[in-house]
Amino acid sequence: MSDKDILVRAENVSKKFCRDLKKSLWYGVKDSAKDLVGGASISDSTSVSLREGEFWANQGITFEVKRGQCLGLIGGNGAGKTTLLKMLNGLIKPDVGVIQMRGRVGALIALGAGFNPVLTGRENVYVNGSILGMSKRETSNRLDEIVEFAGLRDFIDTPVKNYSSGMQVRLGFSTAVILMHPDVLILDEVLAVGDVGFRNRCYKKISSLMSNAAVILVSHSMENISQCANSVGVMQKGRFELFGEVSVGVEAYNRAVAQDHQGCSVSSKDAKSLQYPVSSAEVILESSVVEYGGELKVRVLLNTQDVFAGAEMFFTAFDVSQRPVMCWSSTRNGIEFELLEGTQEILFSVEPLHLHDGVYSWSLVIGRRKTIDRPVSISAGGNFEVLSGARPLNSAPYLPLAKCFKVSPLSV
């Protein structure tokens, strides 16, 4: 691959923001005035140093993405991923460093990015086409494909302000990919609001686009990152903590999350995770680090508003690619139990843990047994790590046993 195939290049890029709105506005006025008078240079001391209230949202970012490559950007909330994408797309400019983009850039960074809410979907596609310098006929030639891919045939003449967030993303993605034929495609987490079917179509489209383009993808789903990316940048506090192989980056990220979250709690406000009669739940692993062959002790604190008979519990572990590698189920272990009314503690241990070295994510689901129509009552998740005794991992998920299982009421 020659230098011509490098479509994205960032060299020592840094961006600072100010936490205080008033100061931020004042600094903005001062910087603009300075720009007008002489132009602030990269070595300008106000550019490279922080003033009161400022912080680095991105610092010293250097990387390249070539044609045919997909870079995944991962990191916790506020790590600086979106800020970097905005600089790559030219929405904001770096305070320090240089960004070079080659070819046409298609980006989906915010919901409905670039769409005029009062115009219909169709009108927005034409507006986007004319911004790209396309004739009406050229846009018309691609409109059918855009509408088809977005699955919005019945809504293409509806104003975009009446679209759901998923519909906005559908049109945004289709326009960015099919209308623009981008050389560089930049995608933020927004795809997450699309339904599973549309997301799968998007990932297929991204794979086919990659033969001729470079893709930069931000996602909190390690499954999506593992599926699409062939290199990864792990961001923390605006810097690349690690840059390189996907599996190494995902594992490092999961390890950091595991240290942060040994347990997980959900309250009744989290309607997706919790259903009547459970009003709050906390799931705690006794230790987030377990030896190969050891046991994983799990403590669940539940508050239920009613007796919940015929309950069933699943504890599933997933590897870095989000493939299930172990599934423990109370029913398979011959355990019948019911949730009591009020506060209670459920203790159980999963063993033996035949998982090789690495970081795993887990999910815990309690549902009503055999009722598929109301399957989930609580669902929670976090991470744990297995140490020592690396052994080959069976490709099929395995079903461990329970050493003990106990439900006891707790007085509050």
Ligand SMILES: Nc1ncnc2c1ncn2[C@@H]1O[C@H](COP(=O)(O)OP(=O)(O)OP(=O)(O)O)[C@@H](O)[C@H]1O
């Ligand atoms: N316009 C702005 N003014 C001030 N601070 C900002 C601005 N935009 C972003 N920030 C801050 O910069 C930091 C990085 O934000 P950014 O949106 O890049 O994080 P992120 O990694 O994309 O997070 P998430 O995963 O939650 O989307 C955060 O502390 C955020 O509050």
